[in-house]
Amino acid sequence: CAFDFFGAYEVDADRGIVQIADHHELxxxxxxxxxxxxxxxxxxxxxxxxxxxxxxxxxGPLPTQSDYGMLLPRQELSWQEYWYPVHGLGDGFEFATKDIAIQTAxxxxxxxxxxxxxxxxxxxxCLxxxxxxxxxxxxxxxxPENPKTVTLSAAGQSPVEVTIRTGKRQVIASFVTPLPIPETPEPKPSDLMSKPDGKLTLEEKFLKGRKFDLATNRRRAREYYEKALAEDEHYSPALRALAVxxxxAGLCEKAAGRLRTAVKRDDTDGLSxxxxxxxxxxxxxxxxALRCAYRAMRCLGTDSLGCDLAGRAHIWLGEYTDAVEVLKKAVQLNPKDYKAQDHLLLALYAAxxxxxxxxxxxxxxxxxxxxLVPRMIIALQxxxxxxxxxxxxxxxxxxxxFEMLxxxxxxxxxxxxxEAEELLKAACVEAVPEDQRSPLSVYYLAYLxxxxxxxxxAEAYLDSAARMHRDYVFPSRPEEVAVFEYAVKNNPDDAHAHLHLGNLYSHLDRQDEALRHWTKAVELDSSLSVAFRNLGLYAWAAEEDLPKAxxxxxxxxxxxxxxxTLxxxxxxxxxAAKRRPDAIKTLESTPYEKIRRADIIIMLAQMYLDEHQYTDTIDLLESTPYFVNWEGQTITWNLFHKAHVERGRIRFEDEDFAGALRDFEASLTYPENIGVGRSNRPQEASAQYWRGK
Known part of the structure; x- marks a missing residue:
């Protein structure tokens, strides 16, 4: 788009919305x-x-909602945009700024x-x-109350220039109408993701890995980063990307090995x-760590990062004065690095x-x-x-x-x-009713x-955490590996700690380690359905062992x-084991209070259809109060339609023509509870054929 505005307008309601931003930026x-x-x-x-x-x-700043960007440590991406409502313009707007919207007719x-x-x-x-x-x-x-109208008689059809100034002579809009819309060539899509691996260059292998990385597909990202390294084992971008x-994933020893190789190739690589x-x-x-920090400080683009890292290393070495001075420098170099500002506050406190x-x-x-961190510092008084x-x-x-932790x-x-223990104990334990406390915070306290x-x-915290269990507690940070490794080492009979650590490892794509802890969890406590399910998922998806699953x-x-869901x-x-009748019995036996899950109903209806149980398919779909289909999905109507057509054909062959006609006509309907409307290209040919026959 060549202009700094766009939006939408509901003509019938005579209302709309305008968005304003630098089109180069957004x-x-x-x-x-x-x-x-x-x-x-x-x-x-x-x-x-x-x-x-x-x-x-x-x-947004990216081409589509499906695109992803990547921020480097402490990198900030910001922009300014304006959204505002408009009304009374008739059928939209031809031009707009942050102050004004104009429609021409x-x-x-x-x-x-x-x-x-x-x-x-x-x-x-208005000139x-x-x-x-x-x-x-x-x-x-x-x-903003109502639009004002300016009329020019004998305007002709050729373009005119419109300039609107405030009473203080400030220009708030200047444009030509009709608005000259430049021709924009359609961008040629990249063939990177469809290009055969054998034709990818070294750089393209890395870029393909980064594309997967941006889409949070870590396994595929690793695969292509490794392919780049197979061609050049010292290729720094791939080494650094894998190290990140x-x-x-909490694999810092492995990361360090890759990064040592990267800086040997290029000792000016500040990020490495x-x-x-x-x-x-x-x-x-x-x-x-301190030695690496000072090397980063001397590299282009990583001076402030290096200072911040040096400050943290000085703190751990007990060199508080040095930490304060170098963190001051980090903040001076990047005043928008709020994490460095937090670190400076903590260094002052520690000093x-x-x-x-x-x-x-x-x-x-x-x-x-x-x-939160500045507030926490104040709270320590x-x-x-x-x-x-x-x-x-x-x-x-x-x-x-999550935010407190x-x-x-x-x-x-x-x-x-x-200080961390004091704050988390006050905020996440003492401030929370006992029956609502999360074990996650208590495991943190044990580690601290x-x-x-x-x-x-620490032992008292571990004992307390082991007696607590709540659903929907999912450790997710790599820093939490140390928390739960400490827990299972010092309280090895805590089944929940093994379950949490297994879930964390799996989230970090460390499946072998996850399996060990899920297995230990169910050995200690056979009531942990999530651990059994996770083991079953692994047996099914990774090991392809269906009987075990x-x-x-x-x-x-x-x-x-x-x-x-189980x-x-x-x-x-x-x-998958080709035991559809057993699968049907399983879904039919699913307990429910008011209604089965929609995905279960659809699965069961599909299996009824595949088993030629057409009446069961129809009855199940018609007895369901409503379906909420995902965008563009028509599966519920497809099942309903096909079941009626197939049952109608059976009735036709049995010379029950009236019953067959009812089915064929029903197959062309779109019941409200099915949640699908008629397409502009309906797949109705078969039903119309049999209806006519």
Whole structure:
């Protein structure tokens, strides 16, 4: 798009929305609707209320919503855009700025401008010229309440220039109407992802890996990064990309090995020095981390990152004064690096300069009221401050525990385990009713206590965590590997800790390690359905051992007999084993209180159809109150349609022509509960043929 505006307009309601942004900065724009065909009208019922048709109006810095970008450490991507409503313009707008939207209309030789502003602009002037010759100048009071009209008679059909100024002579719009729309050649799509591997260059293998990386497909990303290294084992971009994936998986030793190779090839590679230092710091090699940090400081583009890393390394080495000085430099080099600012606050606190830390923390809170780390620093002053922090933070934080633990890790990363424990205990344990507490926070507290060599306290936390269990607790950070490895080492009979560690390893794509802990979890506690299910999933998807998968899923069902998803997965396993009748029995036996899950109903209807149980298919679909189909899906109607057609053919062959006709005509209907509308290209030929016959 060559202009800085776009949007959407509902002509019948005479209302719309305008978006304004620098089109060079925010090139991605989307306006999408289902349209007014029957299929679209039914589909949008799941997406909007009764106020009118559904439309998605979106913008962003990437070409489409399917594209992903990648931010480097502490990198910030920001932009400014404006959205505002408009009304009374008739059928849209031809031009808009952040202050004003204008629609033009031509009838015979008359040009009419409808103008609405986002705020009051009294005494504005609208000047219309052609080739520098003034055709009209009119003074108008603009505002958001109602559009104002400017009419030019004898305007002709050739373009004119429109300039609108405020009473203070500020130009708020200047454009030519009709708006000259430049021809934009359609971009040629890249063939990178479809190109055979044998024809990929070294760089293309890396770029294909990065494409998978951006799509969060870590396995495929690793595959193509490794293919690049097979061609050049010292290719730095691939080594660094794999090392980052290793760090994200908690495999810092492996990452460090790759990064050492990368900096041997190019010792000016600041990012590799930085990530090598991060790996060393997480491995406890503080002096090596410091050496890498100072190398990163001397490289182009990583000076502030290197300073921040050096500050953290100095803290772990107990060199607090050095930490403060180098972190000050990090903040000076990148004033928008708020994490470095947090680290500087903590370094001041650790160095005994608490008054300075409190003062700067107060200033940070004024600047950013939702920043947790500065608030936590202030909370450490006394009990009243702590209570106030907990009360206020719980009032505005979204994902409460997740955000608190994230902030607590900043303290732990700066060798402040004592303060991290105090804060997390107050915010995630003492402030939460006992029956609502999450074991995740308590496992953290155990690990933090161990970091302070408070073995009795750590043991007490572990005992408490082992007695707690809640669904939907999923460790996800690589830093949590150490937390749960400590837990299972020091309380090896804690089945839940093994389950959590297994889930964490699996999330980090460390499946072999995950299997060991899931297996241990079910050995210790046979009621852990999630562990049985995960083992079953692995047997099914990775080992392709269907009998083993079936046994494990049946154990999972025995442990949690009301979990419908277990029956669904077991049915899939039985189908893969070519045991459809057993799969049908499994789904028919699925317990439910009000209604089965929609995916189970659809699976069962499909299996009934495949077994030629057409009446069962129809009865199941018709007895379901409603279906919410995914965008563009027609599976529920396809099953309904085909079951009626096939049953009608059987009735036809049995000379039950009246019954057959009822089926063929029913197959052409679109019942409301099915959740699918008639397409503009309906697949109805077979039913129409049999209906006519």
């Amino acid at each position: 090139s991605g724009k989307k306006a999408w609707t289902w349209g007014t065909w029957d299929f679209g009208i039914v589909s949008q019922q799941n997406l909007t209320d009764d106020e009118g048709p559904y439309i998605e109006v979106q913008s 031509r009838e015979n030789d008359t040009l009419r401008l409808s103008i609405i502003a986002t705020s009051p602009f009294p005494g504005s002037t 219309i010229t052609r080739d520098g010759r003034r055709l009209l100048r009119k003074t108008i009071d603009l505002g 994936l290793d760090i994200e 020095w930085y990530f090598l230092g991060v790996s060393q710091l997480r491995l406890g090699n503080d002096a090596d 005994g300069r608490k008054k300075a830390a409190y003062k700067q923390a107060e200033e940070r809170v004024v600047e950013n009221p939702t920043a 006394n009990k009243n401050r702590m209570n106030r922090f907990v009360r206020e933070a719980w009032a505005f934080v979204g994902e409460d525990e 994230e902030a607590g890790l900043v303290f732990a990363d700066m060798a402040m385990a004592n 206590a161990s970091q302070q060599k408070d073995w009795a306290g 079936e046994r494990l899923y049946r154990r999972a069902i025995a442990a949690r007999p009301k979990d419908q 029956y669904r997965d077991l049915a899939d396993i039985l189908l």
